[in-house]
Amino acid sequence: VVMFDEGNPAHPKVLNSLFSILDGRGSARIDCVLDGDGNPVEVKVASNVVIVMTANIGASYRGAQRMDDAFINRADCTVRVDYLTAAQECKLLTACTGINKPDAEVISKLATWTRKESAKLAGGEVTSAASTRKSVCAARMVAEGLHVVRACKLAVVDCYHDDTER
Secondary structure (H helix, E strand, C coil): CCCEECCCCHHHHHHHHHHHCCCCEEEEEEEEEEECCCCCCEECCCCCCCCEECCCCCCCCCCCCCCCHHHHHHCCCCCCCCCCCCCHHHHHHHHHHCHHHHHHHHHHHHHHHHHHHHHHHHHCCCCCCHHHHHHHHHHHHHHCCCCHHHHHHHCCCHHHHHHHHH
16 A cells, blocks of 8 residues: 555646556656666556545645646545534544543534635635644643633634734
């Protein structure tokens, strides 16, 4: 199994080099990687290799590029992983950080609200919302003694202001 985590920040040349592997040809010439003689490296992949790639599709992420449809269509299958429900996120926050359930509920409800509002503003597509990573960040601040409201402001709310407003 070969895992490419978050493929969309990758340089387009890197993704293009994977086309022939994903097409089932079993090898790819990587022009940007040279052998000792200055020739492009040819990477061969065994027939029983499974390639898994993650990507942040549908939301705006800094440094991430939109995945090319031709690239996505080469996948044998795609699995959409959506945000956790507020209850699932609350459970995650208490398990990962040890904060109490009421504080975890405040954080998870705020994150869920930002996701719903973002989807409304963008016609159903979440374009900018509090990630689970932001929720965990807020929960860690609470675990370290910060009040939950202040932690939410620092980890979640402040992300939605222009730098000029700070």
